[in-house]
Each structure stands twice: as C-alpha cells, then as structure tokens.
Amino acid sequence: MSGVTESHAVRCAALHKRYGDVVAVDGLSLTVQRGECFGLLGPNGAGKTTTIEILEGILDPDAGDVEVLGLTWRTNAAELRQRLGIQLQDTQLADKLTVAETIRLFRAFYHRGQTVGELLRIVELEGKRDSWVNKLSGGQRQRLALACALAGAPDLLFLDEPTTGLDPQSRRQLWGVLERFRAAGGTILLTTHYMDEAQVLCDRVAIVDHGRVIALGTPQELIAKLTAPRVVTHHGTLEDVFMSLTGRHLRDNED
Amino acid sequence: MITKTDVRHPIIELSLARLREWVREPEAIFWAFVFPIVMSVALAVAFPGQGSRLVVVGITSEPGTRNEPGTRNAGAALKLRAALEGVEAIVLRDVSAGNELRVIRDGDVHIIVVPGDPPTYRFDPDRAEARLARLVVDEALKRAAGRADPWAAREEPVVVAGSRYIDWLIPGLLGMNIMSTGMWGIGFSIVQARLRKLLKRLAASPMRRSDYLLSQMIARLAFLAPEVAVPLGFGALVLGMPVRGSLLSIAAVCVIGAFTFTGIGLLAASRPKTLEAISGVLNITMVPMWVLCGVFFSASNFPPAFQPVIQALPLTALNDALRAVILEGATLAQVGSELVRLAVWAVVTFLLALKLFRWR
Numbered sequence: 001m002s003g004v005t006e007s008h009a010v011r012c013a014a015l016h017k018r019y020g021d022v023v024a025v026d027g028l029s030l031t032v033q034r035g036e037c038f039g040l041l042g043p044n045g046a047g048k049t050t051t052i053e054i055l056e057g058i059l060d061p062d063a064g065d066v067e068v069l070g071l072t073w074r075t076n077a078a079e080l081r082q083r084l085g086i087q088l089q090d091t092q093l094a095d096k097l098t099v100a101e102t103i104r105l106f107r108a109f110y111h112r113g114q115t116v117g118e119l120l121r122i123v124e125l126e127g128k129r130d131s132w133v134n135k136l137s138g139g140q141r142q143r144l145a146l147a148c149a150l151a152g153a154p155d156l157l158f159l160d161e162p163t164t165g166l167d168p169q170s171r172r173q174l175w176g177v178l179e180r181f182r183a184a185g186g187t188i189l190l191t192t193h194y195m196d197e198a199q200v201l202c203d204r205v206a207i208v209d210h211g212r213v214i215a216l217g218t219p220q221e222l223i224a225k226l227t228a229p230r231v232v233t234h235h236g237t238l239e240d241v242f243m244s245l246t247g248r249h250l251r252d253n254e255d
Numbered sequence: 256m257i258t259k260t261d262v263r264h265p266i267i268e269l270s271l272a273r274l275r276e277w278v279r280e281p282e283a284i285f286w287a288f289v290f291p292i293v294m295s296v297a298l299a300v301a302f303p304g305q306g307s308r309l310v311v312v313g314i315t316s317e318p319g320t321r322n323e324p325g326t327r328n329a330g331a332a333l334k335l336r337a338a339l340e341g342v343e344a345i346v347l348r349d350v351s352a353g354n355e356l357r358v359i360r361d362g363d364v365h366i367i368v369v370p371g372d373p374p375t376y377r378f379d380p381d382r383a384e385a386r387l388a389r390l391v392v393d394e395a396l397k398r399a400a401g402r403a404d405p406w407a408a409r410e411e412p413v414v415v416a417g418s419r420y421i422d423w424l425i426p427g428l429l430g431m432n433i434m435s436t437g438m439w440g441i442g443f444s445i446v447q448a449r450l451r452k453l454l455k456r457l458a459a460s461p462m463r464r465s466d467y468l469l470s471q472m473i474a475r476l477a478f479l480a481p482e483v484a485v486p487l488g489f490g491a492l493v494l495g496m497p498v499r500g501s502l503l504s505i506a507a508v509c510v511i512g513a514f515t516f517t518g519i520g521l522l523a524a525s526r527p528k529t530l531e532a533i534s535g536v537l538n539i540t541m542v543p544m545w546v547l548c549g550v551f552f553s554a555s556n557f558p559p560a561f562q563p564v565i566q567a568l569p570l571t572a573l574n575d576a577l578r579a580v581i582l583e584g585a586t587l588a589q590v591g592s593e594l595v596r597l598a599v600w601a602v603v604t605f606l607l608a609l610k611l612f613r614w615r
Binding site for chain 2: 056057058078081082086088090091092093094095096097101104105106107108109110132148152
C-alpha cells in the first residue's frame with residue numbers, strides 16, 4: 001500500500017483549469033510534505049477551491065500533473081478514496097438523520113477506521129449523538145462534517161474553508177481537533193481566507209491569487225520578507241504580506 | 256485495522272438513511288397512505304353500485320314562457336309530474352327556463368322534459384346517462400298514458416363481484432400510486448441532495464455509486480408494503496373488491512412495478528439541478544401515463560394507432576398485471592409478458608441513470 005519513500009503527500013505541477021473564458025487555475029504547482037499542515041491562502045475567486053477539488057479527484061484539470069500519496073487519480077482512484085478524508089465547502093448533510101447515524105453512514109464506506117463512538121469523541125459531539133443534523137449549530141455541523149472526513153482514518157485530510165462563518169469559539173474548537181489529528185501523524189491541506197487560521201494551523205502557506213502561487217513559505221518567513229516598516233507598525237501578519245504583494249486586502253473580494 | 260461490529264454494508268446504511276429520512280417526513284406519509292384512502296373513499300361515494308343509479312329529470316316549471324305548442328296547457332305539467340313521481344329510478348327537479356342549458360352542461364339533470372301534448376325531451380345524445388334517462392322517462396310516460404306491453408320479459412339480475420367500476424378502478428389507482436410515490440419520492444430526495452451538495456460529498460468518499468442508486472431502490476421497497484396493503488385492504492374489506500389472485504403474486508407484481516418506477520425516477524433525477532426542473536420532468540413523464548395507461552378508463556378507448564405506444568408504457572403493463580392478478584386470479588406466468596416489459600424498463604432506466612447521473 002504505502003510507498004516506501006513517500007515523502008510527498010501531494011505534488012502537483014503546472015495545473016490549469018478554465019471555465020469558459022474564466023481561468024480558475026493558471027499554472028499552479030505545489031508540494032505538500034507528509035505530516036505537515038499546508039495552507040492555500042487567498043481571497044475568494046483566487047482558485048483555491050478549484051485547486052483543492054482537482055487534488056481531491058473531483059475535478060479533472062485541463063493540464064498538469066497530480067500525485068497524491070504517491071498515487072494518481074487515473075490509476076489508483078479507489079485506493080486514494082479510501083485513504084483521503086475530504087471536507088467540501090458548504091456541504092449540507094441530511095437534515096433528518098442524527099449525528100451518530102450520519103457518522104455511521106460515512107464510516108460504512110471505509111475498510112478501516114475508528115468506531116462511531118470514538119469519532120464522536122474526537123470531534124466533541126458525544127452530547128449531540130442523537131440530535132438531528134438540522135438542530136446543530138454551525139460549529140457543530142462543521143465538526144460533524146469533519147467526523148465524516150475522519151471516518152476512514154485518513155492519511156491525508158483535505159479541508160476547504162473549514163471555519164468560514166463560524167464564531168471564534170467554534171473555530172478554536174475545530175482547530176483543536178485538527179491539531180490532534182496532526183499530532184497523531186496526519187497530513188492536512190486546507191484552504192482559508194483567514195490569515196489568523198493559517199498562522200495558527202499551518203506549517204507552510206502558499207498565497208494564491210488569480211490561480212497562481214504568488215508566495216510560498218512558513219508564515220514567519222513570509223512575514224519576515226516584508227521589507228518595509230512602512231506597512232508594519234505593529235507585528236506583521238499574513239494580511240500585510242498579501243497587501244504588499246497585490247496592493248489589495250485579502251478579503252476585498254468577499255461578498 | 257479490525258472491522259468493528261457497528262460497521263454494516265454501505266448498501267444497508269444507505270438504505271437505512273433513505274428510509275429514516277422518509278419516515279421523518281410527515282408529508283411523505285400522507286401521500287403514501289392517507290391520499291389513496293381518501294381517493295378510494297371519494298370514489299366509492301361518487302360511484303355507488305350501478306343498481307342504485309338514479310335518473311335525474313328536470314321539469315321546466317314555467318309554462319307559457321316559450322312559444323311552443325302545448326306549453327300553454329298548465330294541466331299537462333301536473334299530469335307529467337304525476338306520471339314520473341311514482342317511478343322508483345327517477346328523481347325530479349324543477350328547472351327554470353333560463354337555467355336549462357347550465358344544468359344539462361353541469362350534469363345536474365340528465366334530461367329536461369317540457370310539459371305539453373306531446374311532451375318535449377331536451378337532452379345531450381352524446382351522454383350515456385342522458386340516453387338512458389330518455390328511455391326511462393319515455394317508458395314511464397307512455398305506460399302512464401295507457402300503453403299496454405305485449406309481453407313482459409323475465410328478468411334475472413346477475414351480480415358478478417368484480418364487475419363494478421370501483422373494482423376495476425382500485426388496481427389502477429394502486430398502479431398509479433406505485434408510480435407517483437416512487438417517482439416523486441426518489442426524484443425530490445435526489446435533487447435535494449444534489450442541491451445541498453450532499454451527492455458531491457458522497458461521490459468524494461469511497462462509496463460505490465451503484466450502491467447509492469441501488470439503495471434508493473431497496474429503501475423504496477420497504478415503504479411499498481404498507482403503501483400497497485392499505486388501499487388493497489380498504490378496497491377488499493370496505494368496498495368489497497374481490498381479491499382472487501394469491502397475495503404472493505400481487506406482492507411480486509407490486510415489487511417489480513416499484514423497481515421499474517424507481518428506475519425511471521432515478522433516470523428522471525439524474526440531471527436536474529433544481530426542484531422546479533425535476534417537477535417538470537416528473538410531470539411530463541407521469542401525466543401522459545395517467546391518461547393513456549388505463550388508470551381511470553380503459554386504454555382500449557384510444558384508437559388502434561395509439562395502442563403499440565400505450566402497450567409499451569410501463570404503467571399500462573403494471574395496471575394490466577395488477578388487474579389480471581387481483582380481479583381475475585391470474586398467476587405470475589399468465590402476466591409474464593407484462594412483468595418482462597416492467598423488468599426491461601427497470602434495468603434499462605437504472606443503467607442509463609447510472610451512466611448519466613450528475614453527482615455535482
């Protein structure tokens with residue numbers, strides 16, 4: 001199963017994807033090491049979701065190579081599906097199933113993994129075990145979606161904007177779950193437009209704009225590269241990095 | 256890692272999920288169970304046994320308003336009334352002259368008799384009940400006028416269970432219900448799951464896509480049992496419809512029919528992205544079948560040129576099979592050709608759905 005020297009969890013090169021006249025991904029390349037948490041940071045419309053969905057095998061790229069866990073979607077789709085955990089942006093799980101029923105359903109798709117009870121404990125939803133999904137708060141729904149992503153004990157977790165729209169406390173609770181997954185040796189690739197999220201969770205960050213990586217490094221490196229004290233009178237943030245690169249705010253494009 | 260005891264086969268979990276969602280939706284229960292009963296009761300009231308059919312005769316009660324010979328004779332109206340009042344099958348209504356056309360159009364009265372010597376009958380000869388009313392009224396009036404019958408035939412009323420309209424109708428309603436509950440249920444739940452991006456999420460998991468579609472079919476079967484048993488039981492016990500075939504044969508026909516319409520429902524739901532779109536597709540699929548496939552009236556009313564199409568439609572096959580098994584006691588072998596037609600529809604639509612299905 002696992003390759004002998006599989007140091008890359010994800011490797012993609014020169015990805016292109018266009019929808020009609022709109023170029024969503026424009027020659028994007030990146031590499032995610034095993035065991036690291038890697039963030040794709042950028043405004044809405046930067047091509048983050050298209051990129052992560054290509055890596056997840058949901059979309060086909062127009063051009064470019066993708067290798068995930070040393071395997072390719074063309075030849076190893078079934079094995080990859082078993083080894084990946086995926087959380088999509090705005091999936092609404094079935095309203096009238098309970099939390100435990102939903103997890104049990106997803107758990108049934110995987111050959112390996114923890115029990116429903118263990119998964120409930122990992123995402124801190126034991127108290128909501130028998131609640132219908134439509135009775136959950138936004139944070140609880142995201143943690144349930146995370147439990148579904150973790151159901152097969154994945155080697156690699158893909159998360160598309162996992163905390164968008166959540167209150168600070170719910171975000172911290174979700175970060176806690178992700179940090180424990182990392183501590184157990186898991187690899188994470190996430191997209192976000194929250195620089196604080198990237199700073200807290202990510203070992204390395206790729207700043208994406210117009211379908212291209214415009215900066216890559218650890219959050220500290222990126223901030224340190226900021227030459228000008230003209231921008232930073234306080235401690236630098238990734239927001240400042242993005243502004244100095246593009247002259248725009250990260251969240252300008254938000255609706 | 257060890258397979259834990261709480262992990263069941265994906266098809267079982269998917270079917271259970273579908274069933275749970277369904278029983279937790281009160282509207283679904285209404286359409287599946289209450290609606291057929293309400294429908295059957297309404298029909299039982301509207302179509303009582305043919306023996307108790309009454310002829311409704313209108314008498315224009317305003318003599319002199321028309322310039323016709325005889326209407327000036329007020330005594331003729333009284334005589335007419337007296338002659339018709341004693342007849343058991345006749346109900347009399349007074350109709351004002353201005354209302355004549357309306358009451359005939361609405362079917363409130365079957366014939367209007369204008370008093371006179373001789374009286375005038377006004378009726379729509381295209382309506383069977385109007386022609387019947389003319390015969391009954393004519394007979395009653397001539398008898399009252401002193402007609403002598405040369406002889407009276409000996410009458411032997413023969414009542415055959417299962418020959419009433421309601422007996423013929425119930426299997427058709429059953430077939431229609433199997434079609435609509437299956438197709439609406441499947442169609443809406445799938446398009447909703449697509450809208451909520453749940454299908455996309457499932458497709459991103461290792462779930463086998465055929466497992467998902469198969470489980471929709473299996474879950475459909477679980478709620479078929481009560482859905483068929485309720486109208487069938489009501490028809491047999493309350494309305495006195497004969498059930499001549501074995502329950503096993505009836506069940507087999509229903510199961511095959513349900514598979515067929517789940518397949519068609521899956522195909523209908525394979526592409527649409529909005530609830531409006533799926534509603535349109537379902538209506539376009541089902542409404543012609545309500546009309547063509549012998550639900551409310553026999554498909555043989557359509558000209559021969561239509562018959563090849565009508566016979567190829569799945570609801571025709573299901574209704575024919577249900578009627579043959581329920582009313583005539585046919586065996587499964589005797590409805591083999593219908594069952595084969597249903598099975599072909601089921602398999603072809605399932606495979607097409609699997610191929611065309613849009614997961615995102």
